[in-house]
Amino acid sequence: MKKKDKTYHIKNFYDGDKKLEKVVLEVKNGFIYKISRKGYLSSQAFDIVVPTFVDLQVYGSNQRLLSEYPSIKTLEKWIVFIKKMEPIFFNLQ
Numbered sequence: 001m002k003k004k005d006k007t008y009h010i011k012n013f014y015d016g017d018k019k020l021e022k023v024v025l026e027v028k029n030g031f032i033y034k035i036s037r038k039g040y041l042s043s044q045a046f047d048i049v050v051p052t053f054v055d056l057q058v059y060g061s062n063q064r065l066l067s068e069y070p071s072i073k074t075l076e077k078w079i080v081f082i083k084k085m086e087p088i089f090f091n092l093q
Helices: 072-084
Strands: 006-014 019-028 031-036 045-049
Touching: none
Parallel strands: 006 045
Antiparallel strands: 006 019, 019 031
16 A cells, blocks of 8 residues: 655654754655755644664564574564565654
């Protein structure tokens, strides 16, 4: 099922490495497609967005828990599992 494309205005966005301020996230089919500053509207902005991950330890990880099998093989198995999983989504609440 195709997800609706959305645009989010974010005052403080953490990309995992650094903080970006006053950005616009374009989301296509549930995935972040583009991050830019063009068209930012503070009146529509969420204050903070931080990336998170589905807890594969709880929801399934192709029979491999990272805490038990901390290896590249585990991550490779996760990728296979995640690509089959539905829904994968971007969600702001």
